[in-house]
Amino acid sequence: MDYLRIENFKCFYNIEVGFNRLTVLAGANGNGKSTTIQALLFLRRTIEHCAQWDNAEGFDSGFYSITKPNGLNVELNGSYCLALGNSNYILPRNYKKDTIELGITNGVGTFKIVYDSNDGELWLTPIAVVGESDKSGLFMQEFYYLNAERMGPRISQAIKFYDYPNAGFQGEYVAQLLGDTNFNYNFRVDEKRKHSKAPSPYLEQQVNAWLNEIMPGVKVSASYSTETHSAQVRVDNYFTKGEPTIATNIGFGISYVLPILVTGLIAKSGSYMVVENPEAHLHPSAQSKIGRFLAHIAQSGVNVIVETHSDHIINGVQISAAKAEIKPELVTINFFSQKEGEPQPDVEPISINKLGELSKWPTGFFDQSQIDFAELFKIRKG
Template identity: 30%
Template sequence: MINNLQINGFKCFDEIAIDLGKITLFSGTNSSGKSSAIQALLVMDNAIKNPTSPLNGAWLDLGKFDETRNFITRPNQFSIKINQEAKTNTFTCLENETKPDFNFNFDLNYLSANRIGPQNTYQKNFDTKTLIGEKGEFLMDLLYKYRNLKIDGERQINQANGNLEYQVNSWLKKLFNVKLELEDLGITNLLSAKYSQNNNKQIRPYHIGTGISYVVGILILGLYLPKGSILVVENPEIHLHPKAQSELANFFCFIANADVQVIIESHSDHIFNGIRKSVFNKTISNNDAKIHFFEMKDDVSVNHLINLSEKGKILDYQEGLFDQFDNDLNVLLGF
């Protein structure tokens, strides 16, 4: 597990340190540094997998050094450092040179806000260099290939059957009361997906709630990944009803407590409160949940660690931290 991320001179950051837990939430206003913090992690991952072009790859399109260094301080280099217990990985980038110093490997898996949505058919994956594709387009194939994979007991929400397909459907039932079935279309190298409710007629993804297609990939990957892996998800709340958002936050805490590190960027108060509720219900410890609120001050990004009590109470409130509902309600009530 990565315990700490340090960024110097990269994009909107001058100098910042971010503590990471089993589950970490990046929150804050638009253009306050949340995505840049995730990109810093992606740079570290890409520098290992693609050392000749660490700023650009499957999940990155950062351009050149001058576009990537802090635009206010304009340093002659930027650095990113991640810590894992006593081990440290450092990546330093200058205009015409990079200086990697890596002492451990880590398995990072990223689902962007632009991940694939409803499709009539899904591609099979024949590329051994990628597990899920740039936009998660191979996640259905991952489920189909490994549908009978026995997942560890800590990630089994239903003990009746421990295979991956059954566990994914158990979560789909909990969130949406639907069941997913995949069919191999043979020589087309495609898979079809069908959903059903209460064992009724099967329907294509375009004829059921859009949010289901965006969430199913998260469920597949979160349950499939080996222990010790890192799952990064941007805007998991896309197209989801508030109740489903809260349940999805519980899923994240559930797998995080089973040794899959989860890092989320979200604007959803339901994701935030869902994590707090999971702390209250002891799905995860308050010490293992790290909430960060980002904001801009003097043209650079700063972050505030929001600590939670054992009951999920906010101990370090910051103005702007998921408070718009209360602000709007105060106006409506005449306060």
């Protein structure tokens, strides 16, 4: 297991958050889940911005390498959809030092970057690098992030350049990936990620197989035009009767889930895939199935990090463990909460066994249904 080390960053004074092959961040609003993801994204952006590119073993096996600061500042807003304001917003309220530290500990050792917080600037300044970068997921070129605010239905999406195939931070490249014939003919979905009912390794066929699993009867197709520099996704379901319609005529759920499916199927093994609120705009049954899909992708070798407020996502992961679709020891659920008198949020790891049972059920961990049922019972009893 890897550990994300956070010191003097927003609500955290000093904490380590465990990351497994499949890591779920759960808990009430305002308890540090988003801060944890922001810390990871900012660390990743620093590596991209300040490291050297090493592809001595070939283009497909390159890694970032950083041994010391290169004098560049790292922006707090823009990259990875970060909107952190200025540096005064980064330090916690009662900080005792004005430096910030972000890093990761794994089987190789500890790597961290120390930043000068400056004073009200729109950036942080790396001033020291401790430890050595390695060839783990954080230093790979491929890094996949899906923001909670993904693109809704669009008639078309613009074609854009990308360094490596990805769905974009908000799903803006999905139509392009599905519609680009050259990419689809050359790319093959990993055997470990293929849907059991779809033998074809091509991306569109695999996306549709998983989409039908999550939303029965739904199918997508895509077109790609170099003349208009645009791509379009069209959707078919039980009611369109074989005549696909534009995405704007169907709804948000499909547009929100497509980037998750596409990213999971194309993500490079060993890389990070970070997904915020995969449950957005989905029916509870679809939420459970997307939880199982993410577990499937994690089992195949991708480091999946999920922030969620949905117990159905958790249920899907539990079912996946019980069905031996993912090894239970590869799953960690981090529950973020407040404890009276503590200066920072508490992060409690929860594991799953081979029966899909959780190791613990802390107070406030997806127990609102029981609380509401109890309240209704009291009301009905008068």
